[in-house]
Amino acid sequence: MTDLIWSFSPWFVFLLASRLLSLPAAVCLAFAAALAVLARAATRRHAHMLDVAGPCYFAVLGLALTIAHPAHTEIWSRYAQLGSHLVLTALIFGSILAGHPFTEAYARNSTPPELWHTRQFRNVNRRISAIWGLAFIIGDLSLALAGSVSSRQVLLRVIVPFGTLYLAYRYTQNQQAKTPRTAASRQQAPT
Numbered sequence: 001m002t003d004l005i006w007s008f009s010p011w012f013v014f015l016l017a018s019r020l021l022s023l024p025a026a027v028c029l030a031f032a033a034a035l036a037v038l039a040r041a042a043t044r045r046h047a048h049m050l051d052v053a054g055p056c057y058f059a060v061l062g063l064a065l066t067i068a069h070p071a072h073t074e075i076w077s078r079y080a081q082l083g084s085h086l087v088l089t090a091l092i093f094g095s096i097l098a099g100h101p102f103t104e105a106y107a108r109n110s111t112p113p114e115l116w117h118t119r120q121f122r123n124v125n126r127r128i129s130a131i132w133g134l135a136f137i138i139g140d141l142s143l144a145l146a147g148s149v150s151s152r153q154v155l156l157r158v159i160v161p162f163g164t165l166y167l168a169y170r171y172t173q174n175q176q177a178k179t180p181r182t183a184a185s186r187q188q189a190p191t
Contacts, residue, residue, distance in 0.1 A: 004106045004172070006041070007050035008165075010034035010058065011088060015081050019157060023077045024065055031058035048105045049091060057087055081157060082143035089136040092129055101129035103172070110176070124179055128172050135168035 014030035021029070034054030041047040061083070065076065095102040104125040108116055115121050139161035146156035 003041075003046060003048065003109060004103070005169075006037050007048050007054075007106075010037055010054040011050075011084055012162075014058070014084055015157075015161065018077070018080050019153075023073060023080055024062070026080070027058055027062045027065060031055060031062060034058050046105075046109065049095060049102055050088075053087070053091055057084065078147040079143075081161075082140060082147055085136060085140050085143055085161065089133060089140055092133040092136060096126060096129050096133065101125040103128045103132070107176075111179075120179075124175055128175055131171045132165075132168045135164035138164045 010030045010033040013033045014026055017026035017029045020026075034057075038047065038051050038055055041051040061080070065073065068076065092102055101122075104116075104122070107121070107125055107128075111121065142156045142160035146153055149156070
């Protein structure tokens with residue numbers, strides 16, 4: 001679970017920083033966080049899809065902001081959180097459609113190799129990834145609404161998106177606790 005939190009951390013940094021700082025500053029901060037996460041993953045030889053997607057996304061967003069006319073940054077600011085959320089939603093559902101739910105790579109850190117190709121392992125990870133995808137869809141809807149209204153910004157930009165992600169995290173923890181493992185893997189602390 002620790003690696004999953006690390007992988008999502010640049011996106012969380014961006015979601016929070018874009019509410020507190022200017023959009024360019026939030027993108028720079030998220031890009032720096034994404035590079036740190038990727039460097040951490042590379043040194044551990046466990047770079048996951050989200051670890052690679054982070055620096056790529058924030059570099060492209062930063063480039064787009066550099067090229068965009070300054071008068072348009074207010075519109076970008078209203079929908080930047082939604083854009084990052086939509087990218088994560090697409091990555092998550094894309095991984096499920098490709099037959100490699102994004103949570104499988106994280107689950108392998110705490111699951112013995114002999115279980116990686118079992119139907120149960122794949123089904124559990126498909127369900128967990130789908131729950132994360134659902135949490136992101138709810139956040140997408142909330143952030144889209146936040147961009148079109150001027151009230152209830154804390155609810156729509158922070159409480160709903162982060163609340164649904166917290167519920168997905170708790171669901172993942174519960175599923176991880178229920179999943180049978182070999183005796184050797186039970187002694188290892190989950191990552």
